[in-house]
Structure formats: C-alpha cells, structure tokens
Amino acid sequence: MVSSKSEPRFDTVIVRFGGEIGIKAAWTRRLYERKLIGNIKAFLKQRGIEHEALNRKFGRLYIRTADAQETCQVLNNVFGVSSVSPAIRTTSQLQDIIENSVQVAGSALKEKHTFAVRCRRVGSHPYTSQDVCRTVGQAVLDADAKHRPRVDLNHPDLSLEVEVREDEAYVFTETLKGPGGLPLGTQPKVVGLLNGDVDSLVACWMVMKRGCPIIPLHFIEHQQNKQSQRRVLEAAKTLFKWAPGFPAKAYVVSHEAYIAEINKSSNSTRKLKSVLLRRLTYRVAERLAETWRAEGIVTGDSFQKPAGEKLHFFRICDEAATRLPIHRPLIGLDAPEIEELAERIGVSGKISVERKRQKVPRISIRGISLKTVKDAEAKLDVNKMVELSLESLRTVSL
Amino acid sequence: MVSSKSEPRFDTVIVRFGGEIGIKAAWTRRLYERKLIGNIKAFLKQRGIEHEALNRKFGRLYIRTADAQETCQVLNNVFGVSSVSPAIRTTSQLQDIIENSVQVAGSALKEKHTFAVRCRRVGSHPYTSQDVCRTVGQAVLDADAKHRPRVDLNHPDLSLEVEVREDEAYVFTETLKGPGGLPLGTQPKVVGLLNGDVDSLVACWMVMKRGCPIIPLHFIEHQQNKQSQRRVLEAAKTLFKWAPGFPAKAYVVSHEAYIAEINKSSNSTRKLKSVLLRRLTYRVAERLAETWRAEGIVTGDSFQKPAGEKLHFFRICDEAATRLPIHRPLIGLDAPEIEELAERIGVSGKISVERKRQKVPRISIRGISLKTVKDAEAKLDVNKMVELSLESLRTVSL
Numbered sequence: 001m002v003s004s005k006s007e008p009r010f011d012t013v014i015v016r017f018g019g020e021i022g023i024k025a026a027w028t029r030r031l032y033e034r035k036l037i038g039n040i041k042a043f044l045k046q047r048g049i050e051h052e053a054l055n056r057k058f059g060r061l062y063i064r065t066a067d068a069q070e071t072c073q074v075l076n077n078v079f080g081v082s083s084v085s086p087a088i089r090t091t092s093q094l095q096d097i098i099e100n101s102v103q104v105a106g107s108a109l110k111e112k113h114t115f116a117v118r119c120r121r122v123g124s125h126p127y128t129s130q131d132v133c134r135t136v137g138q139a140v141l142d143a144d145a146k147h148r149p150r151v152d153l154n155h156p157d158l159s160l161e162v163e164v165r166e167d168e169a170y171v172f173t174e175t176l177k178g179p180g181g182l183p184l185g186t187q188p189k190v191v192g193l194l195n196g197d198v199d200s201l202v203a204c205w206m207v208m209k210r211g212c213p214i215i216p217l218h219f220i221e222h223q224q225n226k227q228s229q230r231r232v233l234e235a236a237k238t239l240f241k242w243a244p245g246f247p248a249k250a251y252v253v254s255h256e257a258y259i260a261e262i263n264k265s266s267n268s269t270r271k272l273k274s275v276l277l278r279r280l281t282y283r284v285a286e287r288l289a290e291t292w293r294a295e296g297i298v299t300g301d302s303f304q305k306p307a308g309e310k311l312h313f314f315r316i317c318d319e320a321a322t323r324l325p326i327h328r329p330l331i332g333l334d335a336p337e338i339e340e341l342a343e344r345i346g347v348s349g350k351i352s353v354e355r356k357r358q359k360v361p362r363i364s365i366r367g368i369s370l371k372t373v374k375d376a377e378a379k380l381d382v383n384k385m386v387e388l389s390l391e392s393l394r395t396v397s398l
Numbered sequence: 399m400v401s402s403k404s405e406p407r408f409d410t411v412i413v414r415f416g417g418e419i420g421i422k423a424a425w426t427r428r429l430y431e432r433k434l435i436g437n438i439k440a441f442l443k444q445r446g447i448e449h450e451a452l453n454r455k456f457g458r459l460y461i462r463t464a465d466a467q468e469t470c471q472v473l474n475n476v477f478g479v480s481s482v483s484p485a486i487r488t489t490s491q492l493q494d495i496i497e498n499s500v501q502v503a504g505s506a507l508k509e510k511h512t513f514a515v516r517c518r519r520v521g522s523h524p525y526t527s528q529d530v531c532r533t534v535g536q537a538v539l540d541a542d543a544k545h546r547p548r549v550d551l552n553h554p555d556l557s558l559e560v561e562v563r564e565d566e567a568y569v570f571t572e573t574l575k576g577p578g579g580l581p582l583g584t585q586p587k588v589v590g591l592l593n594g595d596v597d598s599l600v601a602c603w604m605v606m607k608r609g610c611p612i613i614p615l616h617f618i619e620h621q622q623n624k625q626s627q628r629r630v631l632e633a634a635k636t637l638f639k640w641a642p643g644f645p646a647k648a649y650v651v652s653h654e655a656y657i658a659e660i661n662k663s664s665n666s667t668r669k670l671k672s673v674l675l676r677r678l679t680y681r682v683a684e685r686l687a688e689t690w691r692a693e694g695i696v697t698g699d700s701f702q703k704p705a706g707e708k709l710h711f712f713r714i715c716d717e718a719a720t721r722l723p724i725h726r727p728l729i730g731l732d733a734p735e736i737e738e739l740a741e742r743i744g745v746s747g748k749i750s751v752e753r754k755r756q757k758v759p760r761i762s763i764r765g766i767s768l769k770t771v772k773d774a775e776a777k778l779d780v781n782k783m784v785e786l787s788l789e790s791l792r793t794v795s796l
Contacts, residue, residue, distance in 0.1 A: 020733050180732050187701060188709045206730025210701045212709065295709035303585060303608045311586045311610065311693035314723050322720040325712045332604025332727030334578045335418050 008104045010068035010086040014163070014170060015040070015061035017080050020182060036080045036183040037061065042245030043074050058122060058165055064089070072176055077242055079209050080186075081178030085161070087170040094127050097162055098139045100171045105140045105149075105160050108173050114152035115140065116159055123166035132162055179209060179344075184243055187211035188295040190327070191285050192239075194218045194232055194250070199330060200300030201235055201347045202338055206329040207298050208242060215292055216250040219281050221259050237398045238347050253284055254392040258385045265380055275313070275373050279320035280382070284389045286321040297321065302330040302338065316370045406502045408466035408484040412561070412568060413438070413459035415478050418580060434478045434581040435459065440643030441472050456520055456563055462487070470574055475640055477607050478584075479576030483559070485568040492525055495560055496537045498569045503538045503547075503558050506571050512550035513538065514557050521564035530560055577607060577742075582641055585609035586693040588725070589683050590637075592616045592630055592648070597728060598698030599745045600736055602637055604727040605696050612637060613690055614648040617679050619657050635796045636745050651682055652790040656783045663774055673711070673771050677718035678780070682787045684719040695719070700728040700736065714768045 021032045037054055040061070044051055051065035065071050068086035075084045088104060090096040101117070109115060117140070119132040127135075137151055140160070163170045192204035192214040204214045216236045220229055233250055240248040255262070255277060262280075266272035285297050303310045318326050330338055342348040419430045435452055438459070442449055449463035463469050466484040473482045486502060488494040499515070507513060515538070517530040525533075535549055538558070561568045590602035590612040602612045614634045618627055631648055638646040653660070653675060660678075664670035683695050701708045716724055728736055740746040 180734070182701065190709065203730070209732070210730060295713050303580065311588065314725075315693050315721075318723040319721060323713075323717060325716040326723065327712075327726060327729050329727075329730030331725050332601070332608060334607070336578070 008088055008100070008107050010088055010172075011064060011066065012087045012089040012170060013063040013065060013068050013071045013075065014085045014087050014172065015063065015075060015081055016083045016178075017061065018059065018082055020180070021080060032080065032183055032186050035186050036078070039080070039183055039185070039245060040075065040078055043078055044071065046244040047074050049074065062089075062170075072174075076176055076178055078183075079179055079181040079211070079242065080183035082180050083175050083177050085170075085172040085175045087163075087172035090169050090171065092123070092125055092164050092167050092169045094132070094135065097132060097164070097169050097171065098136055100169075101136045101160055101162060102139050102143045104171050104173060105158065106144055108158050109140075109144055109147055109149050110157075111147050112149070113147065113157040114150045114155075116151060116153045116156035117162065118159060119162040119164065121164040123164065125164060129164075132164070136160065136162065181209035182211035184208055184211060184246065185213055189213045189215055189292065190296045190298050191215050191217050191289040191292065191294045192298045193281070193285060193300075194236055195300070196228065196232060197300050198235075198342050198347050198349070199302060199338060201239060202341045202345065203298050203300040203329045204239055205242065205341070205345050205347075207327065208239070212295075213243065213246050214239060214298070215289075215294060217285055217288065218250060218252050219255060219284075220252060221255050221277075223254060223256055233396055233398060235347060238345070240398055241346070248398040250396045250398055251288070252394045252396060253288075253389050255280065255385075255389060257388040257392065258380075261380065261385075265376055271368055272372065272376060275316060275368060276376060276380075278313075278317045279373070279377070280385055280389065282317060282321035282326065283382070283386050286324050287386065287390060288393070289324050294324075296324055297326045299326060299328055300330055301328045302333060316368065316373055319370060406486055406498070406505050408486055408570075409462060409464065410485045410487040410568060411461040411463060411466050411469045411473065412483045412485050412570065413461065413473060413479055414481045414576075415459065416457065416480055418578070419478060430478065430581055430584050433584050434476070437478070437581055437583070437643060438473065438476055441476055442469065444642040445472050447472065460487075460568075470572075474574055474576055476581075477577055477579040477609070477640065478581035480578050481573050481575050483568075483570040483573045485561075485570035488567050488569065490521070490523055490562050490565050490567045492530070492533065495530060495562070495567050495569065496534055498567075499534045499558055499560060500537050500541045502569050502571060503556065504542050506556050507538075507542055507545055507547050508555075509545050510548070511545065511555040512548045512553075514549065514551045514554035515560065516557060517560040517562065519562040521562065523562060527562075530562070534558065534560065579607035580609035582606055582609060582644065583611055587611045587613055587690065588694045588696050589613045589615050589687040589690065589692045590696045591679070591683060591698075592634055593698070594626065594630060595698050596633075596740050596745055596747070597700060597736060599633055599637060600739045600743065601696050601698040601727045603640065603739070603743050603745075605725065606637065606640060610693075611641065611644050612696070613687075613692060615683055615686065616648060616650050617653060617682075618650060619653050619675075621652060621654055631794055631796060633745060636743070638796055639744070646796040648794045648796055649686070650792045650794060651686075651787050653678065653783075653787060655786040655790065656778075659778065659783075663778055669766055670770065670774060673714060673766060674774060674778075676711075676715045677771070677775070678783055678787065680715060680719035680724065681780070681784050684722050685784065685788060686791070687722050692722075694722055695724045697724060697726055698728055699726045700731060714766065714771055717768060 017036055021029055049065060049067050049071055051063050055062040063071060072084045072086050075081050088100045090100045117133045117137045119129040121129045141149060158173055161172050187210060190207055190212045194200045194216050208214055218232050236250045262273060262276050266276055289297055415434055419427055447463060447465050447469055449461050453460040461469060470482045470484050473479050486498045488498045503513060515531045515535045517527040519527045556571055559570050585608060588605055588610045592598045592614050606612055616630050634648045660671060660674050664674055687695055
C-alpha cells in the first residue's frame with residue numbers, strides 16, 4: 001500500500017458546467033459546450049498549461065494534466081464553468097480506488113479530523129456504491145490510526161469523493177465554485193463604456209458572464225490627461241483576463257475638438273454640460289456599435305452616486321441614442337453588492353482614485369428638462385461633433 | 399436577581415440603516431431617513447403593531463413596542479433597513495445591565511453552550527466597556543451553573559450584546575439582516591411590465607429596493623383569459639407587501655382590438671408577431687409612463703430563456719420606445735441568482751405555471767431585421783392601435 005503521507009499526485013481536473021447550459025435545447029447545448037471547450041483551451045494555452053486532449057463525457061469535462069491544482073485556479077475564471085475538482089484518476093478496480101483514496105485522505109486529514117466517503121457510480125461493477133463507501137472508509141481509518149480520524153456523515157471536516165465512471169474512477173476532496181454564467185461568445189457583442197469607475201468594469205463583467213464579448217470604449221475630454229487614460233486602459237486589461245482568445249483591444253474617443261464650444265454653450269452650468277457630453281458619448285457609441293455589429297451599449301450606471309435624480313438623468317441622456325438599447329446591469333444592485341462583485345473580479349479599488357479627478361461630472365441634474373437640452377443642442381452642430389469624435393478614434397492594444 | 403429562566407421581555411427594536419444611507423450628503427441623508435421612518439410607520443400600522451414614538455438617535459432608530467419579535471419580522475421587509483435587533487432597554491446603571499443580561503443569556507443559553515459578551519458605549523459612565531464585558535460575563539457564568547456555559551470570544555454559540563447609550567442601555571443577542579437598499583419613494587416612479595413570469599416580479603422588486611415605486615402594467619391579448627390575468631395580479635399583490643402606504647393598484651391594457659390584424663399582417667410567423675406586439679407594448683407603456691410621470695420602464699428580460707438572440711430582440715423592440723429608457727435589472731444575472739431572489743421576495747414558483755400558457759411567444763427571432771419589422775408596421779395603423787390600447791386601460795385595486 002502507498003504510504004499514507006506522500007503528497008497525492010492529482011492528474012485530472014473534473015469540470016462541471018451543468019447549471020444553465022444543461023437546461024438548453026440539445027442543439028444549443030452542443031453549441032455552448034463547444035464554445036466552452038474552446039474557451040477553456042484558450043485559457044490553458046495562455047497560461048502555458050500542458051494537457052492531453054479534453055475528454056467530454058457523462059455531462060462533464062475531464063482534463064488530464066500534471067498541473068491539476070493550477071488548472072483549477074485558471075478554470076475558476078472561465079464563464080460557463082459551474083465547478084471544478086482536482087482529482088486522481090485510477091481504474092475502477094476496488095483495490096485501486098482504495099489505495100488512491102487512502103493516499104488522498106492521508107495527506108488531507110489533520111489531527112482528530114472527521115471525514116465521510118461519498119461515491120457516485122455509472123456503469124456495471126462487481127461492487128455497489130455502498131461497498132465503496134464502507135471499504136474505503138475502513139481503509140482510511142486503518143491507515144491513519146495515529147491521527148485518530150473519525151467518521152461523520154453529516155458535517156465532516158473532509159469529504160472524500162469517489163466517482164466511478166465505467167472502467168475509470170476519480171478520487172477527490174475539493175470542489176471549487178466557478179463563475180457560472182454562459183460561455184463567452186455565445187451571445188452577441190456589446191460596447192462597454194469604461195470611465196474612471198470600478199462600476200463600469202463590474203457592469204461589463206456581468207454582461208460578459210452572460211456570454212457577450214465586450215468592446216471597451218473610453219471617452220476623454222483632453223488628450224493631455226494621459227495618466228488617467230492609462231489607468232482606465234490598465235483596468236480594461238483586467239477584463240480581458242477573463243477572455244483569452246478574444247481580441248484584447250480598447251478604443252479611445254476624444255471630445256477634445258469641441259469641448260470648448262460645449263463649455264461655452266452650457267453657460268458654464270456643469271449640469272447642462274454633463275448632459276450634453278453624455279448625449280454626445282451615446283451618439284458616438286451608437287455609431288461605433290453599429291459599425292462593429294454590436295447589439296447594445298453597457299454602462300456602469302446605478303443609483304450609487306449622490307446624484308439626486310439618476311433615473312431622470314438616464315431618461316434625458318438615453319433619448320439621444322434611439323437605435324441601440326443602453327443596458328445598465330447594476331441598476332438593481334446595492335453598493336455593497338457591487339463592491340463584492342468587484343472583489344471577485346479582481347478590480348476592487350483598482351481605479352477608484354480616479355473618481356475624484358474625472359471630468360465627467362457626477363451631479364444632480366434636478367430641474368434640467370429635455371427641452372432645455374434640446375434647445376442647447378439646437379445651437380450646436382451636433383452631427384459635426386459626432387463626426388469629429390469618430391475621427392479621433394484610436395485603437396489601443398491591451 | 400431575576401430568575402435566569404423566565405422569558406426575557408424584549409421591549410425595544412434597534413433598527414440600523416447605515417450602509418448606503420450613511421454615505422449620502424447630510425441633506426440627502428435627512429430626506430432618506432425621514433422617508434424610511436414614514437415607511438416603517440406605514441408597515442407597523444398595516445400589521446396593527448402598537449408602538450411608542452419612533453426615536454432616532456446615534457444614527458439608529460429605536461422603536462419601543464411590546465411586540466419586538468414581530469416588529470423585527472416586519473421590518474425585515476422594509477427597503478433601506480440594513481439590520482434589526484429585538485432588545486431589552488434598561489438604565490445605564492451597571493447593576494441593571496447585569497440583571498437584564500443574565501436574564502437574556504439565561505433564556506438563550508442551551509446545555510454546554512459557549513458565549514461572549516460584547517459592549518459598545520456612547521457617553522460618560524463610571525465604568526468602561528471592558529468592565530461591562532467582564533462583570534456581565536462573570537454574572538452569566540455564576541447564574542447558570544447547571545448549564546455549564548463557557549466563554550469563547552472567537553466563535554461563541556451566543557453573542558450577548560450590550561449597547562450603552564448615555565443614560566440608557568440595550569441588551570440583545572440577535573441581529574436580523576434587512577433587505578438593504580434605499581427607502582421606497584426616494585427615487586422616481588417607474589412602470590413595471592408584468593407578464594406571467596416570476597422574472598418580471600423580481601425585476602420590479604430590485605428596482606423598488608433601489609427606491610423606485612412601481613406602477614405595475616399588464617398586457618393581455620384576450621379579455622377572456624381571466625384566470626391568467628387574475629394570477630398575474632395576484633402576484634403583483636406580493637410586490638405591494640413591500641410597499642404599504644403606496645397605492646396598491648395595477649393597470650391592465652388589452653391588445654384585443656387589433657390582435658387579428660397583427661396576426662394577419664405577420665403572415666402567421668410567430669417571430670414577427672412577437673416583435674410587433676412587443677413594440678406596441680413598449681409604445682403604450684411609454685405613453686402611460688409619461689402620463690404618470692414615471693421615469694422609465696422596467697422589464698424582467700434576461701438571457702435565461704432559450705431564445706437565441708436576446709440582445710438582438712431587445713434592440714429591434716426598444717427602437718419603438720425612444721422617449722423613455724427600458725431598464726432590465728436582471729440582464730447580468732444567472733438563472734440560479736434570479737431564483738434565489740425570487741425566494742427571498744416570496745414569489746418563487748408563484749406564477750411560473752403561466753409560462754407555458756402565455757401568449758407572448760418566447761422564441762428566437764434570429765433573422766428578423768429592423769427593416770422587416772418597419773415594413774410590416776408601415777402596412778398597419780400603429781398610432782391607432784396605440785390609441786385603441788390606451789382606451790382599453792383598466793385600473794385594478796390590489
């Protein structure tokens with residue numbers, strides 16, 4: 001028997017993607033699974049993880065690799081993955097299962113820990129699942145007498161899982177939760193408006209999680225403000241960590257050519273200026289989205305900011321972009337919920353310093369009516385401004 | 399000393415509403431707190447709970463009532479409340495604090511339980527917070543010797559909390575989490591499109607949680623389908639359990655007058671029909687929202703349903719309503735996340751049977767372009783249809 005204290009050599013990763021993909025119609029499911037497998041391969045390639053051919057069976061994916069632990073960390077970031085487990089693969093011979101289970105348990109059990117053995121079985125074997133639980137449990141107790149482990153079926157410190165799949169078996173103790181959602185690329189593209197806020201990153205991430213590739217678009221007022229631009233683009237890079245295989249590019253558009261004119265026309269009221277700029281932003285984003293064949297625009301708006309009438313602001317700004325919907329995935333979330341997501345994504349606090357500095361004002365626009373805005377726009381050559389902005393378009397490789 | 403086994407008489411509820419309300423500017427915070435207090439009073443009045451004047455101090459709300467436990471259950475449903483605790487109020491005399499703490503601990507401690515005493519103090523007293531923890535802890539140990547309680551400051555079974563506030567003190571053990579969010583009515587109204595889906599209820603609830611009162615609007619194709627209507631309205635009632643004091647009304651609009659014409663014009667393609675109807679729905683909703691001075695329209699759309707190109711569908715439908723934004727708070731959520739919210743709200747499974755029966759088709763509209771839709775609409779008198787729908791408007795008291 002293998003010594004119970006040597007480190008177990010996990011050689012396989014079990015990937016579960018049940019959840020939502022599972023409930024789709026057969027042809028959609030095949031499409032989604034193929035996309036998911038493609039995305040997983042792109043992740044592994046990017047991290048330089050070597051693996052054998054991916055094996056899809058029994059509604060799961062089995063990846064043979066020497067870096068099982070690291071693979072699990074990586075797959076933790078693949079949309080559509082519901083959970084992963086690093087496992088040891090063995091034959092379905094009971095003796096092999098026992099030996100490997102004892103090894104895995106031996107390295108994981110601490111002094112006085114309790115454990116439970118659970119078994120799931122597909123195929124026909126000379127033993128039942130109950131037999132596996134009983135014999136493996138006894139072997140673990142016998143092998144590790146000095147740590148005095150005990151069996152506790154309800155709240156064990158360690159859950160030793162055995163999955164028998166026809167002539168193979170997998171032994172594991174850990175199940176890490178993936179992000180869930182749908183595989184990236186199974187839904188149409190959307191344009192993500194990135195400003196200096198973490199919120200805009202979280203909003204983009206939520207839509208990516210639902211399968212939509214994001215085209216990041218950042219608007220600036222002055223080319224000079226290089227540092228601020230760099231930080232936003234740096235943050236956009238974090239998003240593409242979730243999207244290997246997708247073109248990691250961002251786009252920057254400048255309001256510079258006419259910002260003086262806007263300032264003049266809005267009589268230095270920051271309120272009006274913020275609305276005029278936002279409407280121009282939407283108009284330009286809409287034009288670009290159409291060129292890029294994107295199906296919508298995503299923003300990080302919510303009611304977080306101390307900006308009296310946010311909904312009113314949305315209404316008079318959205319009126320400028322009528323051909324594409326503007327999606328605000330954060331609109332129903334609380335500040336702590338958004339913060340929690342930001343931490344999960346790895347963007348928490350990443351660009352929040354920008355908040356105070358950024359030029360797009362976050363202020364109450366109480367009292368500004370659509371008519372005021374349209375009157376102000378009538379005195380400007382809005383179409384030309386849109387064209388000027390489109391000319392300023394720059395592509396940035398992240 | 400009071401017998402340690404008599405049931406403690408909780409006479410006060412401590413309401414915390416820190417979180418987001420706390421970070422608002424001073425005048426916004428006062429406005430929000432006033433709204434929150436008004437909403438709390440409406441809840442308590444509706445449930446017939448008697449209480450003394452609400453006492454706002456130290457950034458919290460103290461409610462004196464004989465029904466402290468029930469009050470906590472009720473306040474669990476008030477948007478803007480972050481947590482509540484049923485407490486015993488006493489003087490800030492150390493002896494009083496000890497007696498009440500021993501009573502509370504005595505009734506809550508089970509055999510061999512561990513406990514910890516925590517104290518927070520505002521004001522000047524002849525003792526420190528440390529003194530309170532030490533003397534109360536000792537008194538609990540002495541009073542309940544037969545249950546052999548032990549002190550465990552890190553992971554106690556029971557946390558005995560003492561809050562000293564100038565000449566008063568509060569003793570409690572339980573803190574129940576409220577829904578968070580912002581007080582209902584601190585944001586503008588929105589129109590909520592209710593169909594037969596639980597999702598539309600969840601979407602409305604999320605926006606209510608962010609402070610927006612909802613005006614429920616339900617569209618039908620045939621007046622005859624009474625049962626389906628009744629179920630949707632029954633479900634809408636659940637939403638108003640979260641909004642006492644707000645007018646519990648829903649509105650029903652019928653496409654009946656022209657449904658035959660739509661059926662004919664769309665050549666019996668369900669795809670085109672669904673788009674034409676949805677666009678009419680948005681047009682009518684927009685008109686009504688403007689009348690009602692609502693700032694947007696909320697729907698329960700997401701990518702859950704097996705409907706190929708959801709974003710494409712949103713785009714060609716939204717194009718019909720250009721004056722008001724259409725908000726989709728569920729767009730970034732997974733099916734399990736929506737289900738979890740539905741359970742929290744109390745609408746899980748409530749009207750899901752409707753899904754199979756409802757007439758608005760949930761199908762892929764792959765291949766339908768905006769041009770196709772506009773061509774079909776050009777052959778119809780869309781404006782008259784909107785007017786016919788507006789005439790069919792019925793108000794239903796819930």
